[in-house]
Amino acid sequence: xxxxxxxxxxxxxxxxxxxxxxxxxxxxxxxxxxxxxxxxxxxxxxxxxxxxxxxxxxxxxxxxxxxxxxxxxxxxxxxxxxxxxxxxxxxxxxxxxxxxxxxxxxxxxxxxxxxxxxxxxxxxxxxxxxxxxxxxxxxxxxxxxxxxxxxxxxxxxxxxxxxxxxxxxxxxxxxxxxxxxxxxxxxxxxxxxxxxxxxxxxxxxxxxxxxxxxxxxxxxxxxxxxx
Amino acid sequence: xxxxxxxxxxxxxxxxxxxxxxxxxxxxxxxxxxxxxxxxxxxxxxxxxxxxxxxxxxxxxxxxxxxxxxxxxxxxxxxxxxxxxxxxxxxxxxxxxxxxxxxxxxxxxxxxxxxxxxxxxxxxxxxx
Numbered sequence: 001x002x003x004x005x006x007x008x009x010x011x012x013x014x015x016x017x018x019x020x021x022x023x024x025x026x027x028x029x030x031x032x033x034x035x036x037x038x039x040x041x042x043x044x045x046x047x048x049x050x051x052x053x054x055x056x057x058x059x060x061x062x063x064x065x066x067x068x069x070x071x072x073x074x075x076x077x078x079x080x081x082x083x084x085x086x087x088x089x090x091x092x093x094x095x096x097x098x099x100x101x102x103x104x105x106x107x108x109x110x111x112x113x114x115x116x117x118x119x120x121x122x123x124x125x126x127x128x129x130x131x132x133x134x135x136x137x138x139x140x141x142x143x144x145x146x147x148x149x150x151x152x153x154x155x156x157x158x159x160x161x162x163x164x165x166x167x168x169x170x171x172x173x174x175x176x177x178x179x180x181x182x183x184x185x186x187x188x189x190x191x192x193x194x195x196x197x198x199x200x201x202x203x204x205x206x207x208x209x210x211x212x213x214x215x216x217x218x219x220x221x222x223x224x225x226x227x
Numbered sequence: 228x229x230x231x232x233x234x235x236x237x238x239x240x241x242x243x244x245x246x247x248x249x250x251x252x253x254x255x256x257x258x259x260x261x262x263x264x265x266x267x268x269x270x271x272x273x274x275x276x277x278x279x280x281x282x283x284x285x286x287x288x289x290x291x292x293x294x295x296x297x298x299x300x301x302x303x304x305x306x307x308x309x310x311x312x313x314x315x316x317x318x319x320x321x322x323x324x325x326x327x328x329x330x331x332x333x334x335x336x337x338x339x340x341x342x343x344x345x346x347x348x349x350x351x352x353x354x355x
Contacts (some may be wrong), residue, residue, distance in 0.1 A: 105343065109253045109257055109343075117253055119255075121246060122246055125246050164246060164250075180345055
């Protein structure tokens with residue numbers, strides 16, 4: 001069967017955007033008029049996905065320089081769209097500073113015995129960090145100028161951020177602690193608002209990432225390349 | 228001919244952070260250790276009184292009520308427990324704190340976030 005070139009995807013560096021018709025891979029295959037029955041073994045899927053990922057990471061280096069690029073994709077590769085998207089999503093999240101290498105270290109702990117480990121840990125993180133932020137909010141109100149108490153709570157939150165590689169959020173936690181050290185109430189309040197904002201943004205971005213990973217299925221379990 | 232199965236070494240991990248407990252537990256399990264996690268020094272001492280088959284304790288430094296340093300002291304003061312290696316972890320890289328723990332008998336002091344290479348290095352050295 002001759003390969004058929006699909007219309008290009010358009011990527012932006014700020015956030016990954018898929019033209020709507022490509023979001024549903026099944027719709028793309030049928031709209032292109034090609035029906036290709038994919039009966040690949042998991043090993044083949046993994047190998048294919050790994051080679052696709054490598055090629056796109058090469059292209060993704062262009063993303064970091066702020067230049068958008070337009071990859072062309074072929075009909076038989078449509079199957080891998082969710083995996084491609086999830087890989088690039090993570091790449092962009094790291095390049096934009098939302099996540100750091102620690103996130104990749106946690107992902108590397110996944111195996112057949114714990115295939116969803118990183119999502120489980122991230123879920124724990126958002127549950128626990130919500131509680132910690134609530135404690136901080138109450139402390140800011142109930143214990144005015146109690147910088148030691150505020151700092152102690154924020155130290156816990158900062159630790160959790162550090163453990164999952166939530167880099168931007170961690171930095172805002174550190175700003176808060178700096179303000180505590182300076183006895184700067186206004187600084188603490190400002191920083192805390194930023195912590196909350198980063199928390200909300202990160203939650204949204206990671207939810208999208210995990211949704212893509214779930215769509216990717218077995219291909220999403222391929223080994224990540226060295227960055 | 229009978230074969231003896233060597234049991235997996237048992238590590239007691241102590242951390243008040245649920246996220247850190249999950250990560251350190253996974254790190255240790257991926258290195259083929261049996262892991263028990265608890266959220267406080269007090270709970271760690273309860274486990275140790277019930278189960279003497281603990282080959283290493285790895286504990287966070289900053290915990291409410293009983294710090295990791297307090298736990299280290301209690302272990303090293305106990306005739307039954309003092310031979311168990313204790314490793315401290317902290318996100319704060321404080322030389323004073325590190326020195327204090329090592330002088331009190333800690334085997335090592337890890338800076339968080341703990342990495343797989345830290346665990347490999349630690350376990351092969353400490354668990355001998």
